[in-house]
Amino acid sequence: MYRICEKEVLAPNIIHMCFEAPRIAGAARPGQFLIVRVDERGERLPLSLAGWDPEKGTVDVVFYVLGTSTMKLASLKEGDCVLNLAGPLGEPTEISHFGDVICACGCFGIGPAIPLIKSLKDAGNRVVTVVEGRSRSFIFWEDRLRSLSDKLHVVLGDGSCSEPGWANEFISRYLSEGNRVDRIFVHGCPFMMMVVSEASRPFGVKTVVSLTPLMVDGTGMCGACRVEVGGETRFACVDGPDFDGHLVNWRMLTNRMKQLVGEEDLSQRLWERRNWHR
Amino acid sequence: MSPRVKMPKQTPELRRRNFSEVALGYSKEDALREADRCLGCKKPGCVEGCPVGVEIPQFIDALRRGDADEALRIIKRRNSLPGICGRVCPQEEQCESRCVLARKDEPIAIGRLERYAADFGRDCRRARESTKGKRIAIVGSGPAGLTCAADLALMGHDVTIFEALHEAGGVLTYGIPEFRLPKSIVKREVDYVRSLGVKIELDAVVGRTVGVQDLLREYDAIFLGIGAGAPRFLNIPGENLGGIYSANEYLTRINLMKAYMFPDFDTPINKGRKVAVIGGGNVAMDAARSALRLGAVEVHIVYRRSEAEMPARLEEIENAKEEGVIFDLLTNPVAFEGDGMVRAMECVRMELGEPDASGRRRPVEKKGSEFTMEIDTAIIAIGTTPNPLVLRSVPGLRTTRWGTVDVDERGRTSIERIWAGGDIATGSATVISAMGAGKRAAFDIDSWLRDGGEWRP
Ligand SMILES: Cc1cc2nc3c(=O)[nH]c(=O)nc-3n(C[C@H](O)[C@H](O)[C@H](O)COP(=O)(O)OP(=O)(O)OC[C@H]3O[C@@H](n4cnc5c(N)ncnc54)[C@H](O)[C@@H]3O)c2cc1C
Ligand SMILES: Cc1cc2nc3c(=O)[nH]c(=O)nc-3n(C[C@H](O)[C@H](O)[C@H](O)COP(=O)(O)OP(=O)(O)OC[C@H]3O[C@@H](n4cnc5c(N)ncnc54)[C@H](O)[C@@H]3O)c2cc1C
Ligand code: SF4
Ligand code: SF4
Ligand code: FES
Ligand SMILES: [Mg+2]
Numbered sequence: 001m002y003r004i005c006e007k008e009v010l011a012p013n014i015i016h017m018c019f020e021a022p023r024i025a026g027a028a029r030p031g032q033f034l035i036v037r038v039d040e041r042g043e044r045l046p047l048s049l050a051g052w053d054p055e056k057g058t059v060d061v062v063f064y065v066l067g068t069s070t071m072k073l074a075s076l077k078e079g080d081c082v083l084n085l086a087g088p089l090g091e092p093t094e095i096s097h098f099g100d101v102i103c104a105c106g107c108f109g110i111g112p113a114i115p116l117i118k119s120l121k122d123a124g125n126r127v128v129t130v131v132e133g134r135s136r137s138f139i140f141w142e143d144r145l146r147s148l149s150d151k152l153h154v155v156l157g158d159g160s161c162s163e164p165g166w167a168n169e170f171i172s173r174y175l176s177e178g179n180r181v182d183r184i185f186v187h188g189c190p191f192m193m194m195v196v197s198e199a200s201r202p203f204g205v206k207t208v209v210s211l212t213p214l215m216v217d218g219t220g221m222c223g224a225c226r227v228e229v230g231g232e233t234r235f236a237c238v239d240g241p242d243f244d245g246h247l248v249n250w251r252m253l254t255n256r257m258k259q260l261v262g263e264e265d266l267s268q269r270l271w272e273r274r275n276w277h278r
Numbered sequence: 279m280s281p282r283v284k285m286p287k288q289t290p291e292l293r294r295r296n297f298s299e300v301a302l303g304y305s306k307e308d309a310l311r312e313a314d315r316c317l318g319c320k321k322p323g324c325v326e327g328c329p330v331g332v333e334i335p336q337f338i339d340a341l342r343r344g345d346a347d348e349a350l351r352i353i354k355r356r357n358s359l360p361g362i363c364g365r366v367c368p369q370e371e372q373c374e375s376r377c378v379l380a381r382k383d384e385p386i387a388i389g390r391l392e393r394y395a396a397d398f399g400r401d402c403r404r405a406r407e408s409t410k411g412k413r414i415a416i417v418g419s420g421p422a423g424l425t426c427a428a429d430l431a432l433m434g435h436d437v438t439i440f441e442a443l444h445e446a447g448g449v450l451t452y453g454i455p456e457f458r459l460p461k462s463i464v465k466r467e468v469d470y471v472r473s474l475g476v477k478i479e480l481d482a483v484v485g486r487t488v489g490v491q492d493l494l495r496e497y498d499a500i501f502l503g504i505g506a507g508a509p510r511f512l513n514i515p516g517e518n519l520g521g522i523y524s525a526n527e528y529l530t531r532i533n534l535m536k537a538y539m540f541p542d543f544d545t546p547i548n549k550g551r552k553v554a555v556i557g558g559g560n561v562a563m564d565a566a567r568s569a570l571r572l573g574a575v576e577v578h579i580v581y582r583r584s585e586a587e588m589p590a591r592l593e594e595i596e597n598a599k600e601e602g603v604i605f606d607l608l609t610n611p612v613a614f615e616g617d618g619m620v621r622a623m624e625c626v627r628m629e630l631g632e633p634d635a636s637g638r639r640r641p642v643e644k645k646g647s648e649f650t651m652e653i654d655t656a657i658i659a660i661g662t663t664p665n666p667l668v669l670r671s672v673p674g675l676r677t678t679r680w681g682t683v684d685v686d687e688r689g690r691t692s693i694e695r696i697w698a699g700g701d702i703a704t705g706s707a708t709v710i711s712a713m714g715a716g717k718r719a720a721f722d723i724d725s726w727l728r729d730g731g732e733w734r735p
Contacts, residue, residue: 023487032486037444043535043545044444068544084444086481216535216545219442219483220665221452221507222527226518233511233518238667252518255618259520263546270541 001081005058010140011133013065014108015074016050022057024087030116031093031210031242034061035218037084038072045069046215046237048187049088050111059087062111068267075275089218090241093208097124099182102174103149104167104196106132109187110141112210116185117148126150128174128181132167132192134158168195175203183208186245190254197245209245211236213256228252282384283312290600294570297456297538300597301365306344309394313341316386319378324388327376329714330425332356334373334388341391350399353392358428358471359421359713361463362450364393367710368591396463401470409434412727415497416440417484417668420448421709422700423503424471425716426723431474433724438497440482445534448505449701450709452534453526455564457571461533485671490696499695499723502683503716506701508665511658512556516614521548525557525565525659532568550655553577554623556611557659558588563595565657566603577603578651582610582628582641608641612648614656623651664702672696680705686734689719694733697723 006018024034033048051060065074076082093116101120105113110131120127129149133139134157146152155163155170163170167188175181184200184207186193193209200207213225213236220238227236228249234240286302287293293300304312316338324334333352340349353360367373369389377385412435416423419441427437445451447464472478482488484504493500509524511517523531528547531537535545553569555562558581569577579598581588584607588595599605606625613624627647630639664681676684676692682703689697699715701707 023482027487027489041536041543043543072544084481086442086444086483086487088486089483216527216530217443219507220667221509222530223509223511223524224527226511228518233513238665256518256520258618260546260548263540263548267541267544267546 001083002085003081004076004078007076007078010062011138014062014138014140015065016060016062016111017073018058018060019082019085020057021059021085021087024059024085025052025057026054028052028059028088029092030095030119031112032088032090033218033241034059034085034087035089035215036061036069036073036082038069038076038082040083042072042083043069044084044216044218045073046089046212046218048108048112048210049115051115059085060111062108064108067264068271071268071271071275086218089237091239093119093185093210093242095119095123100126100128100180102171102181102184103127103129104132104171104184104186104188104192105129106167106188106192107138109189109192109210110139110145112187113185114141114144114148116187117145120185121148129153130155130167130170132157132170132188135160166195167192168199171196171199175200175205181205186210190250190257193245194248194250197248197250201246207245208242209248210241211243211248211253212241213253214259226256279379279383280311280315282315282387283308283390285387285390290602293457294567294601295573297571299460300457303397304390304394306398309341309391310344312387312391313338315379316342317378323376323378324373324386327373329372329710330356330717332373332392337395338386338388338391341395346395346399348399349395350401353395357713358425359467359709360392361396361467362421362459363710363713364389364391364396365459365463366454368708370591370593372710401473410727412436412498413438413496414499414501414723415493416501416503417490417493418442418448418503418505418700418702419446419468419478420503420505420700420712421450422505422702422712422716423448423501424468425713426501426503426699426720427476427716428471428474429717429720430723431471431476433720435724437475438477438479440479440484440488440493442481442483443534444480446478446480448503449507452530453561453564455529455533455568456538457567458564483667485668490668490672494695498727499697501689501716501719501723502668502691502696502698502702503700503712504665504668504702506662506664506682506706508663509658510661510663512611512660514611514613516616516620517658519614519616520619521550521616521654522614522620522656522658525555525561525657526662528565528657529561529568532572538568538572547572548655549573550653551575552653553655553657554580554611554651554653555657555659556580557661558583558590559659559661560590560594561661562657562659563590563598563603565659567598567601569655569657570601570603574655578606578653579603580606580609580611580623580625580651582608583638584608584630587638606651610641610643611656615650620653620656623653623656625649625651662706664705687718688722689715690722690734692734
């Protein structure tokens with residue numbers, strides 16, 4: 001059992017949770033993820049690490065409430081427990097002194113961007129962060145992003161700010177202006193990571209994405225998480241989740257993520273009907 | 279000589295639609311009658327055929343006297359997981375093949391009797407305080423790890439198992455289906471191992487959550503029983519379409535995650551209508567029979583050699599046929615087609631040519647025999663390879679060219695204080711051979727911790 005020591009609603013349907021998990025907190029590195037199983041009947045739900053504190057023995061996640069498992073998790077309160085928490089899983093993000101880097105993030109991806117930016121800074125990089133959202137209310141942790149990065153750009157899809165648009169548009173613009181960029185990191189939904197990769201492709205700037213295929217065990221045992229990168233099949237849970245966005249077969253990724261939508265939909269509707277009071 | 283007592287089973291019509299155990303087990307009368315056939319040999323061949331050396335004539339004698347408790351006690355002197363072995367050991371190749379009666383008549387049904395004793399004998403718990411003060415870490419809670427842990431605990435050591443998943447048991451829990459090995463049986467036998475004082479840490483992925491180097495610092499010895507869990511694929515076009523599973527994924531969803539009870543359990547699975555299972559081993563049979571039970575209209579086993587070369591146990595092939603699995607032999611898939619989800623599988627017919635290195639006749643393609651099979655689900659059951667996760671994290675650990683860990687006959691690896699055994703050392707094998715390896719390693723760990731000596735001369 002792993003206790004929830006903090007819960008906070010950050011934006012519409014986006015929740016931050018902090019768990020007591022000393023073993024994981026001591027081993028975590030940027031780019032890794034956890035697998036949460038809420039209860040006896042629960043599925044294994046992968047979530048990226050959005051922070052950790054080895055002293056306190058806690059780990060943080062930020063998740064978007066989407067279907068059964070995320071709703072179940074969202075219905076828990078501070079002090080409640082989840083049944084299982086395994087991690088840290090996946091290969092840590094490769095970090096070194098690249099020079100000038102961009103971190104693009106949005107939605108739940110703002111979570112894992114935080115520890116990433118921290119360690120990129122520790123390695124001596126100049127970090128420009130671009131955070132996207134449909135409107136201001138979808139942006140959270142803006143202060144933290146600002147204080148960690150050398151420069152923060154907030155781009156809003158509804159145009160209600162000085163830099164309207166989305167992260168991919170920002171990156172096209174930024175690169176066309178001739179700014180030096182040695183590497184780009186992207187955390188967000190598959191669509192956002194795809195369009196950001198497309199934006200940087202013509203400029204040949206290596207773009208690292210953190211893929212979110214369906215997973216079951218997260219230890220390389222089942223192959224559910226297979227993705228195609230550079231024409232080769234890789235297991236995202238042990239070979240990734242970080243891959244070169246210019247080499248990812250995005251169509252295959254999104255198709256495979258839709259494999260079980262019918263079942264997921266049924267499961268969610270039943271859960272909502274049984275738990276309308278929560 | 280009276281005939282071997284038959285095992286009562288659910289009828290094929292009934293069982294092909296439920297996940298309850300197929301073989302129902304001996305009644306007391308059945309067990310007494312079968313036990314009566316045993317000659318109680320002075321030099322029993324059967325014992326030599328058992329990789330853990332269960333004292334077979336002695337336990338059968340106890341059953342004959344109607345004492346299942348005593349029978350179980352005798353079995354557990356050698357085997358901590360009898361309810362499991364009695365069900366899934368390939369007895370026809372092991373203990374039973376060496377029974378004297380096998381020569382002229384039918385051998386004693388040793389496995390069925392072992393199962394009877396395990397199911398009806400009262401558990402004899404022997405919790406002990408750690409007396410020797412040595413601490414041992416076991417990585418993986420499959421049959422190899424559980425056996426090694428149980429034996430070391432019985433010798434008085436302080437043992438902790440680290441398991442990556444949220445449930446102990448390894449393949450017993452995530453792979454072998456409920457209808458062959460009920461999970462309640464696995465749970466009971468895992469609980470028995472716990473009752474000996476063994477601690478089991480779940481959600482502990484060694485190589486990630488804790489490193490092998492950390493374990494070496496904290497423990498006197500390490501046993502790696504991490505199995506050969508990484509699935510192999512065919513590497514043909516279209517294999518990454520939706521609806522194409524490795525047998526590991528398919529069976530894990532069903533057994534570990536209980537997708538057969540979806541939506542009561544949250545993990546979903548594609549309930550295929552027309553399912554193709556590629557492979558000819560026990561795993562393929564398990565996947566095919568599971569697909570039927572999920573409600574598939576048609577389930578095909580697609581295998582590139584003929585039935586004679588199938589590695590699956592005869593009994594499992596028979597069971598699958600009785601339940602209505604269709605066998606497409608001498609057939610090989612060459613591509614999958616579909617748009618998002620798989621819709622069809624391109625195949626070619628094969629014929630058998632000259633024997634290959636394994637002594638089996640090599641299948642070769644028949645020219646112009648291509649055909650298409652409409653399917654909506656495919657399960658690839660062509661074997662597994664060692665999962666490199668742990669091995670990568672231990673610099674200097676010697677592996678073989680098959681990726682398995684290199685061990686000597688005692689289970690010692692190339693690194694002092696690290697032993698290994700089971701599928702990680704042999705490649706996919708059997709439950710009982712993994713247990714045998716766990717047992718040999720436990721014995722060697724105990725003596726090495728006592729006497730030391732040169733590691734691997
Ligand atoms: C390595 C990794 C890191 C992730 N990090 C985060 C994160 O930090 N925050 C966050 O909000 N989400 C993250 N996700 C996605 C998250 O796992 C899914 O949103 C979640 O599983 C949805 O589950 P559900 O039952 O609530 O919804 P469902 O209704 O079951 O599913 C909705 C959609 O989510 C995807 N999904 C479903 N099950 C899984 C699964 N087992 N594994 C992966 N995707 C699945 C599918 O595309 C599905 O159509 C991550 C995924 C991976 C693989
Ligand atoms: C579907 C199927 C059916 C089978 N049927 C039979 C049968 O009828 N009869 C028979 O005799 N054999 C059968 N087998 C084979 C048999 O199950 C295996 O040979 C046996 O389980 C091997 O035991 P093991 O202890 O070596 O490994 P496993 O049973 O594979 O256990 C390894 C354990 O280690 C854990 N692990 C792996 N990596 C890590 C890590 N990094 N950290 C922590 N833990 C880790 C795994 O999660 C797993 O629990 C079958 C196999 C399958 C897949
Ligand atoms: S453990 Fe297996 S091989 Fe040994 S006696 Fe029992 S059934 Fe036979
Ligand atoms: S060899 Fe056969 S008859 Fe003899 S003791 Fe063993 S089981 Fe009994
Ligand atoms: S999630 Fe099973 S292999 Fe990656
Ligand atoms: Mg779900």
